[in-house]
Amino acid sequence: MIGINRYIGSPVERVEDFRFLRGRGEFVGDLRREGMLHAAILRSPVAHGRIRNLDGTAARAIPGVRTVIAAAEIGAVPRIPLRLLPLPGTERFLQPVIAADRVRYVGEPIAVVLADSAALAEDGVGSIALDIEELAPVADRRASGKNEILLFEEAGTNRAMTFTAVSGDADTAFREAEYARRERFSVQRHTALPMEPRGVLAEWDAVQGRMTVLGAAKVPFFNRDTLAAMLGLALTDVDLIENDVGGGFGARGEFYPEDFLIPFAARHVRRPVRWIEDRREHLTAMNHAREADCEVEIACRRDGTILGLRGEIFIDLGAYVRTNGLIQPRTLAQFFSGPYRVPNVDITSTALLTNKTPSGTYRAPGRYEASFFCERLIELAARDLGIDSAEMRRRNLIGAAEMPYKLPRLEPGGPAVDTECDSGDYGEALERCLAEFGWEEKRALQGRLIEGRYHGLAVACFIEGGGAGPKETARLELEADGSVTVYVGSAAVGQGLETVMSQIAADTLDIQLDQVRVLHGSTPYLNEGYGAFASRSTVLGGSAVFEAAKLLLEQIRAAAAVRLGGSTEEIELVDGRARSISDGRSLSFAELASERLSVDTAFANNNKLTYTYGSAAAHVAVDPGTGHVELLDFLVVEDVGRIVNPLTLHGQAIGGVVQGLGGAFMENLVYDAEGQLLTGTLADYLIPTATDFPTIRAIALENHPSPSNPLGVKGAGEGPIIPVGGLMANAVASALASFGAMPNRLPLSPACVWLMGSVNESSD
Amino acid sequence: MRARFQLNGQPVAVDVEPRMHLADCLRDELGQTGTHLGCEHGVCGACTVIVDGAAVRSCLILAVQAEGSSVVTVEGLSTDDALTPLQTAFRKHHALQCGFCTPGMLTTAHALLTEEPDADTARVRSVLSGNLCRCTGYIPIVEAVLEARAAYRKTDKP
Numbered sequence: 001m002i003g004i005n006r007y008i009g010s011p012v013e014r015v016e017d018f019r020f021l022r023g024r025g026e027f028v029g030d031l032r033r034e035g036m037l038h039a040a041i042l043r044s045p046v047a048h049g050r051i052r053n054l055d056g057t058a059a060r061a062i063p064g065v066r067t068v069i070a071a072a073e074i075g076a077v078p079r080i081p082l083r084l085l086p087l088p089g090t091e092r093f094l095q096p097v098i099a100a101d102r103v104r105y106v107g108e109p110i111a112v113v114l115a116d117s118a119a120l121a122e123d124g125v126g127s128i129a130l131d132i133e134e135l136a137p138v139a140d141r142r143a144s145g146k147n148e149i150l151l152f153e154e155a156g157t158n159r160a161m162t163f164t165a166v167s168g169d170a171d172t173a174f175r176e177a178e179y180a181r182r183e184r185f186s187v188q189r190h191t192a193l194p195m196e197p198r199g200v201l202a203e204w205d206a207v208q209g210r211m212t213v214l215g216a217a218k219v220p221f222f223n224r225d226t227l228a229a230m231l232g233l234a235l236t237d238v239d240l241i242e243n244d245v246g247g248g249f250g251a252r253g254e255f256y257p258e259d260f261l262i263p264f265a266a267r268h269v270r271r272p273v274r275w276i277e278d279r280r281e282h283l284t285a286m287n288h289a290r291e292a293d294c295e296v297e298i299a300c301r302r303d304g305t306i307l308g309l310r311g312e313i314f315i316d317l318g319a320y321v322r323t324n325g326l327i328q329p330r331t332l333a334q335f336f337s338g339p340y341r342v343p344n345v346d347i348t349s350t351a352l353l354t355n356k357t358p359s360g361t362y363r364a365p366g367r368y369e370a371s372f373f374c375e376r377l378i379e380l381a382a383r384d385l386g387i388d389s390a391e392m393r394r395r396n397l398i399g400a401a402e403m404p405y406k407l408p409r410l411e412p413g414g415p416a417v418d419t420e421c422d423s424g425d426y427g428e429a430l431e432r433c434l435a436e437f438g439w440e441e442k443r444a445l446q447g448r449l450i451e452g453r454y455h456g457l458a459v460a461c462f463i464e465g466g467g468a469g470p471k472e473t474a475r476l477e478l479e480a481d482g483s484v485t486v487y488v489g490s491a492a493v494g495q496g497l498e499t500v501m502s503q504i505a506a507d508t509l510d511i512q513l514d515q516v517r518v519l520h521g522s523t524p525y526l527n528e529g530y531g532a533f534a535s536r537s538t539v540l541g542g543s544a545v546f547e548a549a550k551l552l553l554e555q556i557r558a559a560a561a562v563r564l565g566g567s568t569e570e571i572e573l574v575d576g577r578a579r580s581i582s583d584g585r586s587l588s589f590a591e592l593a594s595e596r597l598s599v600d601t602a603f604a605n606n607n608k609l610t611y612t613y614g615s616a617a618a619h620v621a622v623d624p625g626t627g628h629v630e631l632l633d634f635l636v637v638e639d640v641g642r643i644v645n646p647l648t649l650h651g652q653a654i655g656g657v658v659q660g661l662g663g664a665f666m667e668n669l670v671y672d673a674e675g676q677l678l679t680g681t682l683a684d685y686l687i688p689t690a691t692d693f694p695t696i697r698a699i700a701l702e703n704h705p706s707p708s709n710p711l712g713v714k715g716a717g718e719g720p721i722i723p724v725g726g727l728m729a730n731a732v733a734s735a736l737a738s739f740g741a742m743p744n745r746l747p748l749s750p751a752c753v754w755l756m757g758s759v760n761e762s763s764d
Numbered sequence: 765m766r767a768r769f770q771l772n773g774q775p776v777a778v779d780v781e782p783r784m785h786l787a788d789c790l791r792d793e794l795g796q797t798g799t800h801l802g803c804e805h806g807v808c809g810a811c812t813v814i815v816d817g818a819a820v821r822s823c824l825i826l827a828v829q830a831e832g833s834s835v836v837t838v839e840g841l842s843t844d845d846a847l848t849p850l851q852t853a854f855r856k857h858h859a860l861q862c863g864f865c866t867p868g869m870l871t872t873a874h875a876l877l878t879e880e881p882d883a884d885t886a887r888v889r890s891v892l893s894g895n896l897c898r899c900t901g902y903i904p905i906v907e908a909v910l911e912a913r914a915a916y917r918k919t920d921k922p
Contacts, residue, residue, distance in 0.1 A: 194898055195808065690889045
């Protein structure tokens with residue numbers, strides 16, 4: 001642990017803010033290069049079909065249109081490899097970077113037009129003559145499972161993967177249980193929707209044979225390796241540069257087709273090429289997420305003790321398995337039981353291909369969905385057994401004495417992907433949440449009709465497995481002016497990385513915050529790096545910076561000992577100076593900079609996840625006449641191990657909750673039976689606005705530091721979103737209990753809530 | 765076509781295609797990239813600029829329609845290196861994360877508070893509801909705008 005704490009734990013205002021507040025951020029769309037061409041992409045207008053003919057003659061004839069690139073120009077079309085869980089069998093379902101003869105979703109890239117302006121490039125796209133023979137689409141996962149229409153005939157199946165998560169003996173538990181209940185639930189397809197659309201600016205240096213790609217995000221090093229392999233270049237001849245990034249949430253920064261197509265185009269025409277996604281193409285091109293349904297059951301003793309969970313989950317994965325497409329199915333199975341002690345688990349999750357946009361991770365992938373399923377089941381059991389919602393959870397939370405607590409064994413994967421809850425007192429967070437929320441006082445409102453609206457309350461608990469490995473890298477350099485430059489392999493996606501890393505470095509080195517400069521993400525800075533996913537930046541990147549700073553201090557001490565005479569033990573380092581204890585003489589860090597002090601290090605966590613945990617409670621009022629649900633109060637309490645910056649942490653919590661509320665009430669990617677996306681604009685795809693959810697409270701605790709890193713921090717970007725779906729459904733169910741409401745499907749749109757509160761009313 | 769207007773207090777004249785919207789003109793022709801494009805159909809509000817005192821979606825008007833107008837972008841909100849009270853309040857309340865929607869939030873709030881320095885919480889929320897943010901959940905943005913009201917009451921040009 002760090003001894004000096006001027007910055008860590010303080011609400012340090014962000015160093016990033018100055019440029020953003022003054023309009024001086026540098027997002028990829030803000031960048032231009034001399035001689036740059038603009039790209040626009042022709043995308044499939046149909047969900048499933050064979051390309052019979054593609055004729056770019058008319059497009060090429062438009063003055064200012066420079067060329068049209070399709071599969072024929074590319075030659076051997078690379079397919080995008082999996083970044084996570086590259087399990088055997090998945091190679092059959094990888095996405096080609098461009099459709100050569102077959103299209104499998106609306107929005108799949110077919111051709112790239114290069115022109116002198118973006119508008120001309122779009123004109124070019126509109127002038128390409130495209131002839132597609134339409135095939136019957138696989139419109140949903142039920143049709144997919146029948147295997148009557150196949151997306152990949154050679155594979156013989158639409159089933160991309162099946163995971164099982166098992167512990168104990170679920171069948172015996174269910175046979176002998178005093179109580180069991182089975183239900184069906186579903187979560188709709190929605191998406192991360194960062195406010196900045198994606199973009200790529202590629203520059204090919206024909207003389208040096210080097211490719212530079214701007215607009216990288218999230219995992220620039222992995223994407224550098226992928227792109228180099230596809231282009232047949234050495235790793236050292238490809239640089240990916242991270243600029244300011246307008247939000248990630250899991251979806252942005254994965255390797256998408258455009259991450260090949262634009263660099264290829266730049267090399268093809270030997271000019272810089274820029275492509276900036278528009279919102280309409282974003283909604284069909286960027287990863288979708290979350291679509292899953294299940295039939296699951298719970299077994300309990302009469303006192304509410306959970307004995308078992310079992311059942312089947314199905315994921316509508318879309319047309320291809322993308323880089324991280326198997327994370328959601330994996331997580332749904334392995335984390336189904338969440339923070340609860342469940343001795344017998346047998347959950348199967350199957351990912352099925354359909355003719356829709358491929359899906360990938362979105363903040364708390366699989367966990368949001370699993371929490372909704374599991375919390376609904378637990379609530380129904382509590383109601384059947386006559387147990388208070390809070391008491392039901394209290395009885396079943398994993399206890400502090402049971403840590404570390406192993407989660408079910410996942411297959412395929414086996415022991416290599418075993419994971420265990422690492423530390424903490426889950427009950428403590430629950431009690432704090434209930435006390436701050438006023439559960440005992442408010443529970444009298446359950447189901448009450450007050451001024452025309454029904455009131456409902458709910459409580460839910462969650463764990464967030466974050467800080468995924470394997471490691472992260474950092475280099476610290478002492479500059480001539482005595483300041484320190486921090487290079488870190490973590491990536492910034494808008495979460496305040498520069499501020500947090502500055503805090504850690506400044507505290508460890510005992511220097512002022514403005515004496516630290518943080519450079520991140522881009523591949524030229526370091527030989528390797530791992531990036532920003534699974535709430536890992538502060539955990540791994542922060543620990544790497546901390547370890548590097550300690551090593552730099554040792555170098556400074558050694559250099560000072562040589563210069564001042566005596567042993568290193570006689571040198572003390574205080575506030576940017578090295579001082580000899582014996583004679584009081586001292587040197588500033590600037591005076592020692594001529595020694596060219598620099599440290600390269602990596603922090604590895606042996607793939608041990610950190611487990612943030614917490615509880616959330618909500619109070620809603622439901623208008624049965626309109627189906628509108630007003631969120632009157634929402635409180636989340638989470639223990640994050642150790643807080644580096646309470647300001648940015650609080651921002652992660654509130655922002656995550658509101659995203660979760662969007663998923664619970666409004667966000668919905670609706671497809672018709674032909675596989676056409678019906679919600680292709682922000683006027684159709686609704687996300688929360690400033691008037692929707694004004695009352696959200698978040699409390700962060702640091703009672704139980706992580707045992708697996710020197711800072712004691714736990715990944716904390718995704719916890720508070722996890723329980724939101726289940727919480728809202730259970731609150732609405734409580735409010736409309738007198739109608740027998742069963743909100744088992746998200747989103748809880750006004751129409752859906754109105755139906756639950758009116759159909760039974762009219763039959764009274 | 766030629767469009768002439770005042771941009772952040774300076775006269776500009778620019779040749780544009782008739783179909784070019786004001787946001788593309790500001791960003792691509794005039795190099796003012798602080799104005800961001802998030803949807804290009806008037807929903808997200810990231811491209812909001814102030815035209816003759818009113819908050820306007822610069823993706824929904826053509827550049828030539830700005831002829832003779834006074835346009836203020838996020839770059840023009842402050843004239844020196846110090847943050848304005850509104851910008852300072854955004855930083856204090858952590859009202860921005862990725863910073864992409866921020867220019868539109870600032871211009872929208874600035875136009876509102878210039879006209880209505882006593883706007884109450886409901887009014888602030890209602891006006892900001894036309895601007896989408898995916899990071900913050902809006903609560904800190906509303907807090908920042910409410911706090912900045914004091915500065916708009918004291919002077920007419922904070």
